[in-house]
Amino acid sequence: MSVLFLFNHDAAHQAAHVAGIMGELALMEGAPRVLAATGTTAIEAQVRALIPAKAADRIEWQDLALPPIKHAALALPNHILPARRLARLRDAEPLFASVDMIVSPERTCLRVKDRLLKRRGTAPVFVFVPHGAGDRAVTYHPSMAKFDFHLVSGQKVKDEMVANNIARPEKCRVIGYAKFDTIANHPVKRLFENEKPLILYNPHFDPHLSSWYDHGPQLLQTLAGMGDRFNLVFAPHVMLWRKRLHISPEYKVARLRPDLPDGLEDRENVHVDTGSDALFDMTYTRAADIYIGDVSSQIYEFLRDPGLSIFLDAAGDGPAAYPFWGNGPVVKDIAGVIEALDNWENLASEYRPTQQRLFEYTMDVDPSLSASKRGAAAIRDILALR
Amino acid sequence: MKLAFVFIAEAYQVYHAAAVMFELMSRDGIEVDVFHLDPATPQHLDILANAHGVPAVRSRKLVANLLGRTIQSTKVLGLAKSSVMAANEDLLRHYDAIVSTEVHIDRLFEGEPKSRRPARIFITHGAGTRFIPSSHQRNDCDLVLAKGPGDMEHRLRPGEIKPEQIVAAGYTKMVSSALLAGQATPLFDNDNPTVLYNPHKERKERSWDRFLTPLLDGFRADRSRNLIVAPHVKLFHRRSEKTRDKYRAMSDETILVDPGSSRVMDNTYTELADIYVGDVSSQVVEFVSRPRPCVFINAHGVDWKDDPHYELWHLGEVVENPDEIMPAIARAFDMHDQYRDRQQAFADHQLGDTSETSVVRTADLITDFVANYKNAA
Numbered sequence: 001m002s003v004l005f006l007f008n009h010d011a012a013h014q015a016a017h018v019a020g021i022m023g024e025l026a027l028m029e030g031a032p033r034v035l036a037a038t039g040t041t042a043i044e045a046q047v048r049a050l051i052p053a054k055a056a057d058r059i060e061w062q063d064l065a066l067p068p069i070k071h072a073a074l075a076l077p078n079h080i081l082p083a084r085r086l087a088r089l090r091d092a093e094p095l096f097a098s099v100d101m102i103v104s105p106e107r108t109c110l111r112v113k114d115r116l117l118k119r120r121g122t123a124p125v126f127v128f129v130p131h132g133a134g135d136r137a138v139t140y141h142p143s144m145a146k147f148d149f150h151l152v153s154g155q156k157v158k159d160e161m162v163a164n165n166i167a168r169p170e171k172c173r174v175i176g177y178a179k180f181d182t183i184a185n186h187p188v189k190r191l192f193e194n195e196k197p198l199i200l201y202n203p204h205f206d207p208h209l210s211s212w213y214d215h216g217p218q219l220l221q222t223l224a225g226m227g228d229r230f231n232l233v234f235a236p237h238v239m240l241w242r243k244r245l246h247i248s249p250e251y252k253v254a255r256l257r258p259d260l261p262d263g264l265e266d267r268e269n270v271h272v273d274t275g276s277d278a279l280f281d282m283t284y285t286r287a288a289d290i291y292i293g294d295v296s297s298q299i300y301e302f303l304r305d306p307g308l309s310i311f312l313d314a315a316g317d318g319p320a321a322y323p324f325w326g327n328g329p330v331v332k333d334i335a336g337v338i339e340a341l342d343n344w345e346n347l348a349s350e351y352r353p354t355q356q357r358l359f360e361y362t363m364d365v366d367p368s369l370s371a372s373k374r375g376a377a378a379i380r381d382i383l384a385l386r
Numbered sequence: 387m388k389l390a391f392v393f394i395a396e397a398y399q400v401y402h403a404a405a406v407m408f409e410l411m412s413r414d415g416i417e418v419d420v421f422h423l424d425p426a427t428p429q430h431l432d433i434l435a436n437a438h439g440v441p442a443v444r445s446r447k448l449v450a451n452l453l454g455r456t457i458q459s460t461k462v463l464g465l466a467k468s469s470v471m472a473a474n475e476d477l478l479r480h481y482d483a484i485v486s487t488e489v490h491i492d493r494l495f496e497g498e499p500k501s502r503r504p505a506r507i508f509i510t511h512g513a514g515t516r517f518i519p520s521s522h523q524r525n526d527c528d529l530v531l532a533k534g535p536g537d538m539e540h541r542l543r544p545g546e547i548k549p550e551q552i553v554a555a556g557y558t559k560m561v562s563s564a565l566l567a568g569q570a571t572p573l574f575d576n577d578n579p580t581v582l583y584n585p586h587k588e589r590k591e592r593s594w595d596r597f598l599t600p601l602l603d604g605f606r607a608d609r610s611r612n613l614i615v616a617p618h619v620k621l622f623h624r625r626s627e628k629t630r631d632k633y634r635a636m637s638d639e640t641i642l643v644d645p646g647s648s649r650v651m652d653n654t655y656t657e658l659a660d661i662y663v664g665d666v667s668s669q670v671v672e673f674v675s676r677p678r679p680c681v682f683i684n685a686h687g688v689d690w691k692d693d694p695h696y697e698l699w700h701l702g703e704v705v706e707n708p709d710e711i712m713p714a715i716a717r718a719f720d721m722h723d724q725y726r727d728r729q730q731a732f733a734d735h736q737l738g739d740t741s742e743t744s745v746v747r748t749a750d751l752i753t754d755f756v757a758n759y760k761n762a763a
Binding site: 207243244245247248249251252253254255256 | 564742
C-alpha cells in the first residue's frame with residue numbers, strides 16, 4: 001500500500017495542515033509506503049521542517065518541479081497562478097497512477113483524478129484535508145464531492161459537508177485541527193517589551209467582505225494612537241498584500257487595496273507584517289489578547305486560547321451573517337471597535353462560553369491524541385477498506 | 387516599465403484588455419498610457435474603470451492621417467486601421483511595449499530591429515472559433531496572448547505564428563463582464579427566466595429575417611419568460627438611428643429589443659440570460675463559460691452535423707423551422723443535462739481560464755515578457 005501526500009500549492013500556508021499527518025503515518029507501526037510530492041524545493045524544505053527528521057527519513061520525496069525549459073516557457077512568476085500548478089500535475093501523472101491513495105489540502109488535484117479516470121479508467125482514493133475552518137459557503141465547492149474521503153477538523157465541517165451535498169457522513173472523519181499539533185511544542189513568541197494587551201488586526205483580502213478597504217488604514221492609525229493601553233499587530237490575510245487590485249468574482253466587486261498609513265512602522269507599540277511566514281504559523285493569533293477581524297477563519301486559531309474577538313461587518317451583512325461572528329461583538333465602524341476595546345475585559349468574559357461552544361463544535365481537540373495521529377489512523381483505516 | 391495600450395478598432399475591443407490594463411496600472415514601477423481611435427472608447431473605459439474600482443483612465447486620441455480621416459468619416463467603410471499607424475509611430479516610440487487587441491499593430495515600426503522599437507503585444511479578441519481573419523497571413527507581433535488552448539492551437543498555423551510567440555493566457559473579458567453584471571439594474575420587473583436571442587449578421591447564415599417575428603409573437607403569447615433581442619453588434623452597425631428606434635419600439639414589459647447598445651458588447655445580456663438562442667454568433671462561447679441551455683437556429687437548411695464550421699451547434703438543440711423555436715425553448719432546461727459537460731469542456735478549451743487569476747497571469751506574462759525583451763534587445 002502506498003500513500004502520496006501532495007504539497008503542490010505555491011504558498012506554504014496550506015502545508016502545515018497535512019504535514020503533521022504525513023509525519024505520523026510514516027512513523028506508524030506497519031506504515032504504508034509514504035511519498036511526499038512537492039511543487040518546489042522550497043516547499044519541500046518547509047514541509048521537512050514541520051515533521052521529525054526520523055519521519056522525513058522514511059518518506060520518499062518526489063520533486064514535481066517542472067523541467068527548467070517548461071518553467072520558463074510558462075513564464076509565470078510565483079503566487080496564485082494555477083497554470084504552473086496544473087502543468088506540474090500533468091507531468092506527474094504516471095506517479096499519481098502508481099499509488100493507492102492521494103492526500104491533498106486543495107482541490108486542484110481533482111483534475112488529476114478526472115484525467116486518470118478518463119485515460120486509465122481507475123484512480124487512487126483521493127482524500128481531502130481542508131485548510132482553514134471557516135463558515136463561509138465558498139469553502140464548500142461542489143467539485144469537492146469528487147473526493148472519496150474528507151479528514152475534517154470538527155463536527156461543524158462534517159455537518160456542513162453533509163448539508164452541502166459534498167459528502168455522506170461516513171465519508172468524513174473528524175480528526176481535529178492538524179495545524180495545532182505542529183505548533184504545540186513551540187512557545188508563544190514575545191513580540192513587545194511591555195506587558196500591555198496585544199491587539200491583532202487580521203483583515204481578509206476579499207474586496208467585498210474585507211474591512212481593510214473602507215476602514216483599515218484609519219483603524220490602524222487610531223489603534224496605533226492607543227499605545228498607552230495596547231500593543232498592535234497588523235497581520236492581514238497573506239493574499240491581501242500579494243497584489244493591489246483585488247477582484248471578487250463571487251460578489252462581482254473589484255477594489256484597489258489602500259496602502260498602509262505613513263509612519264506606522266516606526267512606532268514602538270506597532271508591529272506590521274504583510275508577508276512573512278508568521279502570517280500563517282499562528283505566531284500572531286497565539287500572542288494576541290484581542291482579535292479584530294472580518295471574515296478570516298483564523299479566528300478559530302485565535303480562539304484556541306480565548307480572548308475578545310471583534311468583527312467588522314464591512315459588507316453590511318448584519319451580525320448573524322456567519323456563525324463565527326457569534327464569538328464577539330459585530331460592529332459597523334471604527335467607533336464600534338473603540339467602544340468594544342474600552343470594555344474589552346468584560347466583553348471577553350461575556351463571550352467566553354459562546355466561544356468555547358463554537359470552538360468545540362468547529363475544532364474537535366483531543367488532549368490525549370494529536371490531530372496528526374488521528375489523521376494518520378484515519379488514513380490507515382481507509383486503506384484497510386480497499 | 388512604460389506600456390502603451392492602443393485601441394485602434396471599434397470601442398468594444400477595450401473589453402478584451404481593460405482588466406489586464408487596470409491590473410498593470412495598479413502595480414509599482416509600471417506606467418501605462420492609453421490611446422484610442424474610435425471616439426466611443428473613453429466612455430467604455432469609464433464604465434470599465436468604475437466596475438473595476440479603479441480611478442478613471444485618461445485616453446489620448448490617436449492621430450489619424452489624411453487618408454485615415456477620410457475613411458473614418460465614411461462610416462460605411464468602417465474605421466481606418468493600418469493607415470493610422472505611420473502617423474503615430476513618433477507618439478509611441480518611447481514605450482517599452484505596445485499592447486493592443488488589434489493584430490495590425492505588427493505594422494507599427496515595421497522592418498525596424500527589435501532593439502530600436504517597442505515590443506508589440508497582441509491580445510486576441512472575439513470568443514469564436516470561426517472569425518480569425520484569414521487575409522492576415524503573417525503575424526509579426528512579438529507576443530500573442532491567446533485565450534484558451536483551442537484559440538492558441540488554431541492560430542498556430544504554419545508561417546503565421548511560431549509556438550514561442552504565443553501563450554494561452556485565459557480570457558479576462560469574463561472578469562470585467564461579471565463585475566459589470568454585478569452593477570447592472572434588473573432588466574425586467576419579474577424573476578422569470580430570460581431568453582437571449584443573439585442573431586449574427588452573416589446574411590447567408592442568419593436567422594434574423596425568418597425568426598424574429600415568430601419569436602416576438604411567441605413571447606407575447608406566453609409572458610412566463612422574458613426575451614432579450616440583442617443582435618450581433620455589427621448587424622446594426624451602419625443602420626440609422628431611425629431604423630434602430632423602429633426596433634426598440636417593439637420592446638414591452640417582458641420583451642427588450644436592443645439593436646446595438648453597449649450592453650451587447652459588454653456581456654450584460656449573456657451574463658443575465660438563462661437560455662441562449664442564436665445562429666452562428668460566437669458570443670455563445672462566452673455564454674457557455676457558465677453552462678446554460680442553448681438553442682441554435684439553422685435557418686438555411688445547412689448540412690451542419692459533420693461540418694467543423696458549425697461546431698458550436700453541438701452545444702444545444704438545433705431547430706430549422708420557425709414553428710419549432712418556442713417548443714425548443716420550452717424544453718431547453720430539461721434537455722440541458724446532455725449538453726452541460728460538453729459546453730464546459732468547449733468553453734475551457736476555447737477561452738481557457740476565465741477566473742480573476744487570468745487577469746494577474748496575463749499581466750505577469752506581459753511584464754515578464756517586456757523585462758526579457760529589454761534585456762535581450
